[in-house]
Amino acid sequence: MDAVLQLFGRQFWTNFVLAMTMQWFLTIWIGLIRPQNWKLPLKWVGWALFPAFIGEPWSLLIPPISAWFYLLRHRRHLVLIFVNATIVIFLVVVLINDVTRQVAIELWSRKIADGAPAIAARLFFQIFIYSLISLAVSGMHIQPGNLTKLALSRKEQWTVMAMLASLTVLAETSSLIIHHLQISHAMLTFSLSIELVMVLLISASLFGFLQSFFSRQRMRAKYQETLLRTRYDRRISDQVQAIRQFKQIYQKQMLQLGDYLDAEDYEGLAAYYETLNNRWQATSHLAGLEADGLQQLGDPALKSLLFQKILAAQNRGRDLHLEIPDAIVSLPMASMDLLRIVGILLDNAIEAPIVGDRAEIYCAILVYPESYEIAVANPVSMTTPPQINRFLRAGYTTKGNGHGQGLSTVRELIDRTENAALQVALKRGMLYFTVILTKPGR
Amino acid sequence: MLAVYLCEDNPEQLQHYSDVIKRYIMINDYDMVVNLATPSPQELLKALEENPPEYALFFLDIEFPAEKMSGLETAIAIRKLLGFAELVFVTTHSEMALLTFERKVEPMDFIVKDLGRTQIDQKLRENVDYGYQRYTNYLGNTENLFSYSIGGRNFSLPMGDVYFVATAETPHKVTVHAANQLVEFPGFLKDIADQYPELYRTDKSFLVNIDNVSGIDSENRRLIFPNGDETDVATRRFHEVKTLVQKHLKS
Structure with a gap:
């Protein structure tokens, strides 16, 4: 070990190993550096040689700075959060390095603590800590890409950065004191314990920070769920309302017919019957609902959603054709996700502008x-067809502002459902969205 | 030879369609013949089983009140029997379960009877043209296909339509970006790269159909497609890709 160390000097190896671990961590943390294959560690070796040959402590800044520039070029919105994360990591590393060194000095002696085996052991310990953090990072999915989703505002990020920066200054000074000043044993123990407290504080605050993040996310999911639930409840009461209205109209018409019969006014009866006939045609959709295939569907929530959408389509003067030729007990997808997808797709079709006289919308479950x-499926303009490649990005819409968030949600839901696939196609003036769910165990 | 089959339970209409199509084939001197015009789907299937044509174009009604079989079942049976079969449904508006037909048998077109005679005749001729065009394309093997499978079902689209294939944000899913189509399904880019060597791997996450590149952004090292989509190109491949694309753009 000593011989190898002497070959390049101690700083070389320290820098080399630290740069390697740093890159490993950055790769996991940023998650965007590609390609991530077996050649990647070799690349790390290559890049780690730079700070190693420079051999100065500051050269260890090279990997994070290059990662920072990478982000600046490619993912600008992640820059700030990356800086924060790096400071945290840096703090943890510096503090751990100091603490372990100091503990070694306390336990054995300065000579042993600065000897090659001790440095190697310290490096190993650091790598171990790095790995723990890295595993936690990838395990908890807290890469910056996901962090931005947690809706940290810019202000919050700057505040966190200011706090972290001041912590860094503190840590650096204390590490300077420990390493370079000849201080008494008591003083040393004192500063050591302060460092320890800082390590604990940082870990604790980090933990609390993430905890609040995740609870915030959970709250949001719950909120959305209740929102959907109440919408679902409202749907049912709307249906009850519609049926009640239908009953009232029906009774009134029956009475009216009876009046004509009582008065033996057959001409009036015939005239009234004519008007009724027209009206019955308008309600025949309601009566025809069962025949439309809804009774084939076992999932009550989906059934209710489809029923509601048929009514909504009618209100907008559109005709929703439902095709469910075979009986379906349930569909292999989380119920809330499924309802959201179907709801969004149907809303999108219903709200699409009517093209010519083609007001039909088609929905099938096969x-x-x-x-x-x-x-x-819904008809779309042949002359100015919608741009389907933009559809599934957030914010595309043909219906003015405020719409169009939905389709990107569909893609997100499909994305995270393992057995789901999505086809979007334009064909003969129609826009088709098809969600394919493979049966489990296939 | 492209064989034409007609199946329609109204004998007058059947005769009329058959006449229109025969006349149109003759005028255009297509390599086509009307093999059978029958009111019964059973008879149609029997004829196909006894004497299966290599290439066939069908005009089918959907409802056959007198028969046990529906147009959909007939179409599914035809798809199972024949390799190359183009299907056109001739039907009244109300009986059309458009999506079910579209998804289960992928017909070439629907002709709606409610449109009136002249419109129907026009559509019949258009579909003869279109069917014949597909047939000649198929023979000339100009129509290279990109196929993929989801849940045991195979789908395909013309390779000429494919712009690029990309990895989705979640692992194990890929998206196919094509003219008028967008597909996302579980799969691996590597398998697709192995299956279609004509697609060029410009980057870890993109397989590109160089024929469809419409522009190149040298500054950001990206390829541009007719629909405005862009793909990254890996630094070390950029030079090669650029030469390829420029060669293609010039031709």
């Missing part, structure tokens, strides 16, 4: 040997 399929 069964195949190994999969289910939910398809929605």
Whole structure:
């Protein structure tokens, strides 16, 4: 070990190993550096040689700075949060390095603590801590990409950065004191304990920070769920309302018919019957609902959603054709996600501008040997077709502001559902969305 | 030879369609023949089983009140029997379960009877043209296909439509970006790269159909497609890709 150390000097190896671990961590942390294959560690070795040959402590700044420039070029919005994260990591590393060194000095002696085996052991210990953090990072999915989703505002980020920066200054001074000043044993113990307290504080605050993050996220999910639930409840009461209205109209018409019969006014009866006939045609959709295939569907929530959308389509003067040719007990997807997807796709079709006189919207749920399929289709303009490649990005819409967030949500939900696939196609003046759900165990 | 089959339970309409199509084939001197015009789907299937045509174009009604079989079942049976079969449904508006047909048998077109005679005749001729065009394309093997499978079902689209294939944000999913289509399904880019060597791997996460690149952004090292989509190109491949694309753009 000594011989190897002498070959390049102590700083060389320290820098080399630290740069390697740093890069490993950055890769896991940023998660965007590509390609991530077996050649990647070799690249790390290459890059780690730079700070190693420079051999100064400051050269260890090279990996994070280059990562920072990478982000600045490619993912600008992640820059700030990356700086914060790096400071945290830096703090942990510096403090751990100091503490372990100091503990070694306390336990054995300065000579042993600065000897090659002790340095190696310290490096190993650091790598161990790094790995722990890295595992936690990848395990908890707290890469910056996900962190931005947690909706930290810019202000919050700057505040955190200011706090972290002041902590860094503190840590640096204390490390300077420990390493370079000849101080008494008591003083040393004192500063050591302060460092220890800082390490604990940082870990604790980090933990609390993430905890609040995740609880915030959970709260939001819960909120959305209750929102959906109440919407669902409202839907049911709307339906009850519609049926009650239908009953009232029906009774009134019956009475009216009876009046004509009592008065033996057959001409009036015939005239009234004519008007009724027209009206019955308007309500035939309601009566025809069962025939439309809803009774084939076992999932009550989905059934209710489809029923509601048929009514909503009618209100907008559109005709929603439902095709469910085979019986379906349930669909292999989380119920809330499924409802959101179907709701968004149907809303999108219903709210799309009417093209010419083609007001139909089609929705089908089909069964195949190994999969289910939910398809929605609506007519679109042939001359200015919608740009489907933009559809699934956030914010695209043909309906003015405030719409269009939905379709990117569909993609997100499909993305995270393992057995789901999505096809979007333009064909013969129609826009088709098809969600394919493979049956589990296939 | 492209064989044409007609199945329609109204004998007058059947005769009329058959006449229109025969006349149109003759005028255009297409390598086509009307093999059978029948009111019964069973008879149609029997004829196909006894004497299966290599290439066929079908005009089918959907409802056959007198028969046990529906147009959909007939179409599914035809798809199972024949390798190359183009299907056109001729039907009244109300009986059309558009999506079910579209998804289960992928017809070439629907002709709606409610449109009136002249419109129907026009559509019949258009579909003869279109069917014949697909047939000749198929024979000339100009139509290279990009196929993929989801849940045991195979889908395909013309390779000429494919712009690029990219990894999705979640691992194990890929997206196919094509003219008028966007597909996301579980799969691996590497498998697709192995299957279609004509697609060029410009970057870890992109497989590009160089034929469809419409521009190049040298500054950001990106390729631009007709629909405005862009893909990254890895630094070390950029030079090679650029030469390829420029060669293609010039031709």
